[in-house]
Amino acid sequence: MEIIYFSTFNFVTMVICFSFLFTLLAKRRKSTQEKLPPGPWRLPIIGSLHHLRGALLFPHCIFKNLAMKYGPIMYLQLGEIPTIVISSPNMAKEVLKTHELAFATRPQLTSVSITTYNFKDIVFTPYGDEWRQMRNICVTNLLSTKIVKSFGSIRKDEIMKIVSSIRSTNGSSVVNLTEKMLQFSNSVTCRSAFGKVCTNQGELINLLRDVLDTIGGFDVADLFPSWKLLHKMSGVQSKLLKLHQKVDVALENIVNEHIKNQALGRKENGDQLIGGEDLVDVLLRIKENGELQFPITNDHIKAFIADMFSGGTETSAGSIIWALSEMMRRPNIMAKAQNEVRQVFKGKTSFDEEDLDKLTYLKLVINETLRLHPPGNLLLRECRKQTYIDGYTIPPKTRVLINTWALGRDSESWDDPDNFIPERFENSPVDYMGNYFEFIPFGSGRRICPGMQLGLANVKHPLARLLYHFDWALPYGASTEDLDMVAKTGLSASKQKDLCLIAIEHRDNGKI
Template identity: 30%
Template sequence: MSELINGKTLDHLYPVRCDELNCFIKYLSHKAIDGKSVELERELMKLTSNVISRLFMSKRCSEKDGESDDITKIVTEIAEIVGKFNLSDYIWFCKNLDLQGFEKKSKDIRRRFDALLETIITDHLVTRKQETRESRDLLDILLHISEDESMEIKLTRENIKVFILDILVAGTDTSAISIEWALAELINHPNIMKKAVEEIDKVIGKNRLIQESDISNLPYLQAIVKESLRLHPTVPRIQRISKQDGTVGGYHIPANTTALINVWSLDRDPTHWERPFEFMPERFKGTQLDVRGQHFHLLPFGSGRRTCPGISLGLLMVHVTLGAMIQCFEWKEGENGNLATVDMEEGIGITLPKANPLVCVPVARLDPIPLLA
């Protein structure tokens, strides 16, 4: 948190995020010109994967250069296997039996990812010796920390690999899913969409694209993101292990007990939320409620020492991407743009995706290409 994803580092790597957003808006603009539909979950996944991959390794996941393409495949495979039901986890006499082949597949994924990261790290080390320059990505920063003999805790190469894996897996689909849910809610609530667009036009105008620095001046957009994260937390439950015996709600909780916090239920608790099942961004108007773990009935990123370390990066991506999408385009639901509403059924998984991916036809409300200059 202090060295890797702090404000200074995020500012230094702002051009990467800006470049990927511009590429995404250009892609949507071409689709709008052709009148073709877009499966937004897939395209948003490409956007977030490219951003995180470039932040860490200066490589785009969507590039077909072998390495970058392998990164995308490995991250997808990890997300799939983590979300599957493992019989050996629940039936004690099966714990040493790989009945479903998950252990074999996990070892294969680890071997491939390890070999891939070894190549990338070696290339970075060679480049660092040949060039005298500031860190160009987060892997450079990690390698610099690992070489610092004054560090209290030595950062090993294995630590670096695991950290990169954690961020790639945790930071790609979560941001993409958050944007997809928010846009789906706006399509189903055209009056709220209209207010959001009016705010953006008033604050930013129609002569430039929304930027990250504009977010603080767009309180209604912030409220929309908060309300979407309340109704559709990308991680619907938080898992923790108790460090010592304790009592919660009259129940004795022994040490080393796995506890599951039902974030989805807290977000819909009528004790804390008026009309909890309705999408109402106005509920955040004039309040100090935020999503950073200080209010225990709104915990999309967790709380305390184990809160999501990428919260600042994630919120920047969600706000600016959603803002750009509604600033530049109107959205017509369905393959042909002929559906009246979006199906809001929830899918099953360790994250909370839509059961049916959002497919829309973008219609340009202003020409975005000149705004990207």
């Protein structure tokens, strides 16, 4: 019996050893066949997270620094999630153009599922037929060039309210331009979407901003999706659920008000856009049409409205503030931009969208602002199928982060990349339409931002007005060296500190 026992023990031991050896060889063979991009060393469980100290504050900066050591395509294991970080135009082109279909979707993050009614918005809907339908509705019926132009009267009305408010200071008190521009962009978005400034506009804006701040970093639920207990301990999901419930009540009231007005056959919203409809009216009409492959619901409409605010208000206002801040630091650029605006509009009693197109130097200023301060510092994608880039394997379900902030500051693509030089775009073919991968502030390809033209219009018009009507000075005792140029923490790209200036009215014979 003892001999049999030892023989059995030896046999079992031999099987275990062979199994271990087989597994080891299989892993080695797999790693040889699937060569991952280079990256920093990893620890059990947390992976590469210990290399990202400070990334919750400025992730794009941390990723750029790591890429300088490990290369323009870099592998990180963020908890349970395999992640690729792209930091050069060539690698960005591979992801966004050469292998676009393989990276045409976005990961289904737990935090985002809460705020987008389970991915019923435009931005995070998974790639497929339903996404194509929703995007087609967006670019054809909601944010086409014709419709964006139809919002011109709203932009003019809202910016003139801001101009009047600034005039009332008589150059004797400081103007908080950050607050003014947020007020402008929020009002334009409200009137474009709802046909009027909604009664609970301020509350809704604050709630949506709280939502953005909450999901602005790395949520533990998205890094360790299998650790359910940890999700509850972090408190992020419960906070988001409470915020979302409040947002939902406000948005549901807006949709129901439009349904009620349509049922009564009246229009009480005030702003007459194309066809006498605002954007909620358009979506309700499409919903009732009943000819869609994938019927849309009130949740789709509410998710689109949330997209409009989260993607269009703070980003537009932020771009204006960055442009003014950069010009305040360089008086020669400010003077050149103001001289152009005042020359083009001299003696005019009004101007329209076509007149704005004549401001060639202002376009250069806006381009340079978007290069240094893109609306989103990181583009997020997910690999749909195994793909090979630059000899490296990208496995399915790998998350891909394209560092647009790093692309805009790439020394191989730009001369003196950290300096604000609008003239670099003069006589240059490079534009923001997604074809030049050193400059993709709105993304590229199928997933390029559908609200790009609306966002640009909401930057160009108010910026031109502010340059035309006022000369700007720093508060007494301040110098350009005191002008803080630090961005907000997390994924937001806006300026951290409010821009506060003295406005000195410029007088012309015209009345614009």
